[in-house]
Amino acid sequence: MDSSISQHADENLWGGGDQKPLNASYGKLMMWFFIVSDALTFSAFLAAYGFSRFKFIETWPIADEVFTHVPFFHGNFPMYYVAFMTFVLIMSSVTMVLAVDAGHSMNKKKVVLYMLLTIIGGAIFVGSQAWEWATFIKGDYGALETKGGRILQFVDINTGDRVAISELAIEDPSETAVYHSSSQGVWFESGEKPSTYSLEEVTSGFLANEAVTIRTERINEEGEKTVLSRDEAIAKLSDAVRVVEGANLIRNEYGSRLFADFFFFITGFHGFHVFSGVMINIIIFFNVLIGTYEKRGHYEMVEKVGLYWHFVDLVWVFVFTFFYLV
Amino acid sequence: MAHEHKLTIFRGLVTFKNNQQKIWGVLLFLSLVTAVEVGLGIVKPEFLTKSSLLGTKLLNWIFIILTLVKAYYIAWDFMHLRDERASLRRVVVWTPVFLIVYLITLLLSEANYVYEMFNTTFMTWDF
Incomplete structure (x- = not known):
């Protein structure tokens, strides 16, 4: 889009005119605006988490002792499953960027394949998160x-x-x-x-x-x-x-109640983003399948949902650090 | 749709032949960083947990710095900020960075104050 600056004849209302100081299309800029504001929402959550944690620094639960389960295995495996989830999300970010790359060379087959892999990766992540919630709510020792x-x-x-x-x-x-x-x-x-x-x-x-x-x-x-x-x-x-x-919004067998509250709010808000990302990806996937972007002449839509998808990954990197590691 | 990609990362240390190669290279790097983080989180080397800088353990500083490194490569190479104009990059990066640093500074110092109050005043909350 950015290389095909339109003439006045086919100038459309939302194109932003001939002058593009940031050299990006309207759609991409709006996606960036959204990402910036959403980043501020997430950082407000994480900063509030930091506030409560510093306030109860001596009694805060140790994450290693809380998240010790891996599906289908018994035993004490701190962090392994979360690390796996992180890897899945980074991996699906990679297939997304490969889809964008294939879109630049107008290779429909490859875009379809990589979009599909991205959707699968996102679904695995959301599923894992649901499992982790269930395990956390159920509790283990009492x-x-x-x-x-x-x-x-x-x-x-x-x-x-x-x-x-x-x-x-x-x-x-x-x-x-x-x-x-x-x-x-x-x-x-x-x-x-x-x-x-x-x-x-x-x-x-x-x-x-x-x-x-x-x-x-x-x-x-x-x-x-x-x-x-x-x-x-x-x-x-x-x-x-x-x-x-177990744990819920009022009581928490792992320690401070606020820990459970922030766990539900932050990973829940992030999981909701991943879920909507998967939904948007599915819509775009079908659009690619029926050739919408082939007809349009460019795959910029894939690039825009790609930006959102990478942002979700970016947020997870921070959640992973501040909730599970630090 | 001739998209130009800048294919050099690590300040010119590594240059890739094409964009796909660069993506896989960045993935390898990000996985490596995550593996190091998880490894450190499980082992918790004593010399890193015992020493602290600015009230935070060295280990936690390492986690925070590695996270920022990961965030940089996700934004620069996956979100193609490296290929965007400097003006767009600055708008997108510095606005939130400024606001977030401001918010975190205020909230954490306030939390520290509340913690001090809990400990130094005649109030019990562990009963």
Whole structure:
């Protein structure tokens, strides 16, 4: 587009006239405007995250200990899956830029192939993110929450490994917990969803098991969470008011509640961008298939969605660093 | 549609034969940087976590710098900023950079103040 400066005869309204100080078409400039404003939105989110983190710098959850799962595998794999997601997104950025390149040489077949690969990459990323959300919401070990909203987690007194509340709790048969369910004809209207184990069950289990102690949110000099001695732990236990399993916008078994809130907002907002990017890519993909840009004489539309797609990748690079690494 | 691509990266250190080659080269570089980041994140070398500069661990500085390096190559080579006019490049890059640096400076110093208040005043929040 930029090399075919139009004559007055076919000057169209949106072409921006003959003078193009930035040497870019209207569409591309508008995409850049959008990207700049969207970048500011994302940086506001990340800066707010930084604010909350600096405010609670001593008690912030350690991401390595939160994101340790890989689908189909059991064990402790910190960061591996997020690194894989990052690689998928960079890869789909590469196929996008190859599609743009093929568009410049008017090679329709190659544009189709690379657009398709880009869409697949984006879909894998969104799917992975959905899985990660599900894992995060479900939680793994469970924890106790104190009156002040702080989290107490259980660890093995010798190895320091985490202990799940399900291993710990002694189930109390006298507790006849009948929860309202649709089959019983009583609708659950308000109040908190009961946890799998009650606070009493976990507490009695803890007192009976000498090999378990409590880990608090506070980060010590070594950059690790503080592990209490058995006596301190028993004293601390009286502060606990409820059992927390998994994470949501109100409670978070991994630590600070704000961590979960920002996780949902930032990765959610980014995931929404990826999702819309995939949708836009699909539209453009079909346009390429039916030859719209072949007829138009140039593939600038592919270039414009490409800019958006790369921007989504660019944002992820920052989210990855500030949420998972730092 | 003769698009001119500048094919030299790393300030003239590496020149590619064509645009496709450059794209794969940049991918290789970005993957390498990501691998280094993840590796450092898992190993956490002690000399990097123990020492700090301006209140931030050296390891975190490395992460931030590597991120900016990645962002540069994504914007310059994938988003073709390298091939755009300098005026467009400056408008697109410096406007957000200025605003973001401003915002981050204000918010982080404010957060630091709140943290100090939590620690030095007669207020408990860990109970």
